[in-house]
Amino acid sequence: MIEQTYMGQRRRPDPSLDEARLRQQAIGVKLRQMFDQVVNEPVPDEFLDILKRADEKRADRD
C-alpha cells in the first residue's frame, strides 16, 4: 500500500530502480525464450514410441 502511494505520487521514483526493473523484465523475457526454445523443439519419436508400448502392454493385460 505504501508502495502504491509512492508510485502514484511519482511515476518514476528512481532511475536506477527503474533500470533494475527493466533488467529484470529483460531477464524474464530471455528466460522464457530459453525455455520455449526447448519446448518448441520437435519431440523425438522415442517418446511417443515408449508411451505407445506402455499403452499396448496395458491393453494386452486387459
Next chain:
Amino acid sequence: MTTSQNAAPSKPQADPAQEAAFKRELVQLIPHLRAFARTLAGDAASADDLAQDAMLKAWDARASYQMGTNMKAWTFMILRNQFYSEKRRSWRQTQLDQEAAERTLVAVDDPQAPIALDELRLGLAMLPAEQREALVLVGAGGFAYEEAAEICGCAVGTVKSRVSRARKALAVVLEGGDYDRDGRPAGDAMRAILADAERVSTVR
C-alpha cells in the same frame, strides 16, 4: 462401468475414455517436460532420459491423477522427484552437479543461438540448484508461486525468496561478467539481453 464414482477408491477402474484423455494431455506436456529436464540434467541426452522416465512414471501413476487438476504441475513434480532420487543414488553425479549444469545449459545444439542466451545459461548454471529450479518454474515454466511450491515440496514463502534471490544473483552475474568466459567485457551480456529482450517483446 459408466461412471467413475462407482469405482471403489482403493481400486481405481481404468476408464478407456479417461485414459485416452490422460494420454493426450500427457503427450502435449512432453515438450515442457523436456524443457524442464534440460534445466536439471547434465546434458541434453540425459535430460531426455529423465523426461522419458518421468513420462512413463506419470503414465503408470495415471490412476492416482485426478482429471481436471493441474497435470503440468503434477508431471513436473514427478520429473523433479525422479531427478533427485536418481541423483541421491549417485554421489559422483552430485559432485559433478555444478559442472554438469554448466555443460548442459551451455550445450545448445543451435550454433546460431544469440550470445545473450548463452550468457543467461551460464548465469543460471552458477545459481544454487534450488534457486535455479524456482526461477525456472516461475520465470519460464509459467507456474504460480503456489504451484512451484507444490512441485518443489516447500513453502510458498521459500519459493518466493528463492526466486527473488535468483533474480538478483542473475542480474549481478550478467552485469558483472562474473562468469567464466574469456575476453568478453563485463556488462556485455546484460546489454545484449536488454537489446534482445526488446526485440523479442515487440515480436510477441
